[in-house]
Amino acid sequence: MPQGRGSGPQFFFMREPQLTLNPDRFPEVPDALHSRPEYPLPDTSLRIQPCGCLLVLDSALSRILQCSANTGLFLNAPAETLLGEQPAQVLGRRLTGKLRSELRANERLSGPLSLQKEIDGRKTRLQVNAFRSGTIVVVEVEPITPLGNRRLMGTVNQWLTRLSRAETPDSLMDTLVTGVRDITRFERALVFHFDGEGHGVCLAENLAKGLSPVLGQRFAASDYPAEQREKFAVREVRSIPDLNAAPVTVLSWQTVSEATVARIDASGTVLRAPSRRQRNFLDDFNACSLLSIAIVGQSGLWGMVTCISETPTPLPPTLRDAARTLVSMATQRLFLIKARMESRFLLQVQESRDCLVEDVRAGLSPAGMLDKYGKDWLSLFRSDGLACVNRGEISAYGATPPLKSIARLARGLAHRHGQGAWASSRLRHAPLAKGLALNGCCGLLAVPLPGDDAQGWLMLFRPEHDRSFYWAGRPEADALISTPAPGQDLHRTFRTWQEEVRGTGEPWKPVECQAAVDLGEDVALVASASEITRLNQMLRGEQQALAMANDKLREAVSHDSLTGIWNRYRIEQELDKELAKARRQKSPFCVPLLDIDHFKQVNDNQGHETGDELLRHIACEVTGVLRQEDAIGRWGGEEFVVVSTGASRVDGLILAERIRKAISEVSIKQLPEGVTASIGVATWRPEDSRKELVARADKAMYAAKTGGRNRTETDQGL
Numbered sequence: 001m002p003q004g005r006g007s008g009p010q011f012f013f014m015r016e017p018q019l020t021l022n023p024d025r026f027p028e029v030p031d032a033l034h035s036r037p038e039y040p041l042p043d044t045s046l047r048i049q050p051c052g053c054l055l056v057l058d059s060a061l062s063r064i065l066q067c068s069a070n071t072g073l074f075l076n077a078p079a080e081t082l083l084g085e086q087p088a089q090v091l092g093r094r095l096t097g098k099l100r101s102e103l104r105a106n107e108r109l110s111g112p113l114s115l116q117k118e119i120d121g122r123k124t125r126l127q128v129n130a131f132r133s134g135t136i137v138v139v140e141v142e143p144i145t146p147l148g149n150r151r152l153m154g155t156v157n158q159w160l161t162r163l164s165r166a167e168t169p170d171s172l173m174d175t176l177v178t179g180v181r182d183i184t185r186f187e188r189a190l191v192f193h194f195d196g197e198g199h200g201v202c203l204a205e206n207l208a209k210g211l212s213p214v215l216g217q218r219f220a221a222s223d224y225p226a227e228q229r230e231k232f233a234v235r236e237v238r239s240i241p242d243l244n245a246a247p248v249t250v251l252s253w254q255t256v257s258e259a260t261v262a263r264i265d266a267s268g269t270v271l272r273a274p275s276r277r278q279r280n281f282l283d284d285f286n287a288c289s290l291l292s293i294a295i296v297g298q299s300g301l302w303g304m305v306t307c308i309s310e311t312p313t314p315l316p317p318t319l320r321d322a323a324r325t326l327v328s329m330a331t332q333r334l335f336l337i338k339a340r341m342e343s344r345f346l347l348q349v350q351e352s353r354d355c356l357v358e359d360v361r362a363g364l365s366p367a368g369m370l371d372k373y374g375k376d377w378l379s380l381f382r383s384d385g386l387a388c389v390n391r392g393e394i395s396a397y398g399a400t401p402p403l404k405s406i407a408r409l410a411r412g413l414a415h416r417h418g419q420g421a422w423a424s425s426r427l428r429h430a431p432l433a434k435g436l437a438l439n440g441c442c443g444l445l446a447v448p449l450p451g452d453d454a455q456g457w458l459m460l461f462r463p464e465h466d467r468s469f470y471w472a473g474r475p476e477a478d479a480l481i482s483t484p485a486p487g488q489d490l491h492r493t494f495r496t497w498q499e500e501v502r503g504t505g506e507p508w509k510p511v512e513c514q515a516a517v518d519l520g521e522d523v524a525l526v527a528s529a530s531e532i533t534r535l536n537q538m539l540r541g542e543q544q545a546l547a548m549a550n551d552k553l554r555e556a557v558s559h560d561s562l563t564g565i566w567n568r569y570r571i572e573q574e575l576d577k578e579l580a581k582a583r584r585q586k587s588p589f590c591v592p593l594l595d596i597d598h599f600k601q602v603n604d605n606q607g608h609e610t611g612d613e614l615l616r617h618i619a620c621e622v623t624g625v626l627r628q629e630d631a632i633g634r635w636g637g638e639e640f641v642v643v644s645t646g647a648s649r650v651d652g653l654i655l656a657e658r659i660r661k662a663i664s665e666v667s668i669k670q671l672p673e674g675v676t677a678s679i680g681v682a683t684w685r686p687e688d689s690r691k692e693l694v695a696r697a698d699k700a701m702y703a704a705k706t707g708g709r710n711r712t713e714t715d716q717g718l
């Protein structure tokens with residue numbers, strides 16, 4: 001808390017004005033001014049500080065409509081002699097012409113102008129600032145006090161160089177407060193930043209020995225209402241060299257209508273007298289002088305540099321402008337550093353996204369993505385947990401709420417789908433998390449995954465981030481007095497109050513939300529590519545199964561399931577083909593039909609299984625003794641038909657004997673003595689149908705059976 005150090009000397013600009021006024025109408029004007037009560041000048045509500053004087057001109061800069069009561073001190077012309085006169089009389093023709101031409105196109109001068117006056121026999125340089133406000137022009141005049149031995153330019157340049165070398169916001173702010181204090185000689189220089197709720201946080205401080213620091217303290221938004229902050233972002237500078245210096249009245253020319261007087265808004269002046277709010281703020285610090293310079297970013301007032309002293313601090317416009325130059329340089333540097341930090345972050349996210357997109361072909365599922373990139377993403381987004389809800393499936397990585405809660409969160413977010421990211425650092429208090437187990441997660445950044453089902457989300461979770469806020473005064477108490485009743489004293493006791501903030505996560509930055517939205521788009525892309533890959537794989541699997549089923553079907557249609565050789569249907573086809581060929585080419589062929597002898601006994605004695613095994617062996621052995629171009633098929637039961645293409649009767653007989661021999665050599669474990677077969681060989685005749693041909697082979701086979709079995713007969717003579 002700042003400590004008082006006693007009151008300082010009176011402000012040096014305060015001199016006795018020359019004008020005399022009615023004390024009833026101008027009670028705040030020092031007594032010396034009230035010696036001419038008959039002087040009927042209309043009062044205005046505007047008061048200025050006595051360190052300069054002010055003129056209000058008409059739009060064409062041809063008349064002085066109003067002026068502060070102290071013009072005599074600075075312009076060598078008492079107020080009553082100026083009202084209604086031409087400004088050129090007091091400002092000179094050249095300066096008035098310059099003002100006129102600059103303010104023709106612009107609202108404000110591009111830079112201050114200067115004026116020289118001889119006051120009390122001494123040449124005095126004055127700084128002139130002017131701006132348009134509606135139909136009037138406000139001109140402020142301040143003396144440029146010599147700075148003695150101070151080499152202001154050199155000092156400013158040194159600080160500008162140091163600011164340009166700062167690499168982090170913290171070092172920049174530290175350099176800024178040190179530089180501004182060095183130039184202005186205030187006792188304390190601070191940087192305040194306004195957070196999202198309008199509270200001011202002291203981020204940097206440079207102060208004289210013996211003063212208590214306020215670094216890190218927070219000032220409630222009610223200390224500096226939003227409307228004031230907005231105005232300050234435009235005005236940019238507030239200077240109060242001496243809070244206790246008596247304000248000077250601004251007087252109006254009698255012919256100026258009351259309506260015009262009422263419309264005059266000179267709140268943009270540097271010289272305007274301190275408001276009650278500013279008085280209270282300075283009282284809190286036991287201070288009596290102030291200089292505030294706004295730090296304005298693209299989205300408005302980011303913060304301000306505030307200098308205060310417990311004693312009056314003369315602040316000639318040159319020093320004020322020098323401090324302003326430092327702040328303006330630091331502002332540019334601050335947003336540059338921030339932009340660089342953000343683009344570094346975005347670049348890292350982009351690199352991760354590039355890797356992810358390369359995985360499109362790999363068909364990485366959401367769970368696979370979290371496994372592969374989860375660690376990187378958590379570190380990039382300063383989070384502890386990640387979840388992906390996609391097509392009803394939930395994948396989680398790191399410290400997240402239970403899957404059930406994630407599903408409920410996704411359902412709660414569903415109506416927001418397509419509206420962009422949803423972020424909270426107080427998840428526990430969000431209606432959508434009501435009653436859910438959160439496993440200590442306090443921050444959630446959820447981005448919708450673009451897609452057909454409009455239900456997908458990428459979620460980032462942050463843990464609880466305990467913080468202690470040190471408030472300069474109790475915020476609730478301030479809120480109570482922010483709209484005081486008339487006459488109520490705005491002053492409050494200045495003391496710090498510690499607020500322990502629990503149950504919240506670290507707030508999400510806008511750039512993090514944007515990066516998460518971009519990442520979500522890629523996650524959705526890879527997830528849908530993975531879905532397509534999965535469907536394709538399924539389709540390929542199904543196609544393979546279908547092909548196998550077709551093969552099996554084809555096999556079943558043409559092959560005998562027990563022996564694996566052709567079945568009757570297929571060997572009949574082969575017979576038909578061979579018959580057609582033989583007819584066409586007049587080429588002979590013969591058909592050996594073989595039947596296992598006493599096969600029933602094998603079944604009866606050794607069992608059906610053994611019978612089957614024997615059939616398989618016989619089919620295999622017989623196939624083995626056939627030529628490549630011959631075909632064999634199971635005709636039924638223990639009967640087999642061979643089609644021996646191009647074979648004559650003799651060839652057929654030789655083949656049949658080879659077959660018979662092969663069968664007689666078949667032996668299996670259960671039937672070591674083996675079996676024999678009887679074979680009937682039919683030879684093609686030109687008039688043959690399939691039926692006739694096979695019937696002759698069958699007859700020949702029966703002849704072999706009846707002839708004693710284990711022998712071959714032909715159809716000769718049949």
Ligand SMILES: Nc1nc2c(ncn2[C@@H]2O[C@H](COP(=O)(O)OP(=O)(O)OP(=O)(O)O)[C@@H](O)[C@H]2O)c(=O)[nH]1
Nearest residue numbers: 595596597598599600601603608609611612637638
């Ligand atoms: N294990 C097995 N037996 C079969 C199969 N198909 C037919 N059989 C049997 O084969 C036997 C054929 O018997 P039979 O027609 O009496 O002829 P056989 O016992 O071989 O006597 P002959 O032909 O006169 O030498 C029957 O017992 C059928 O049940 C089969 O796929 N597996």
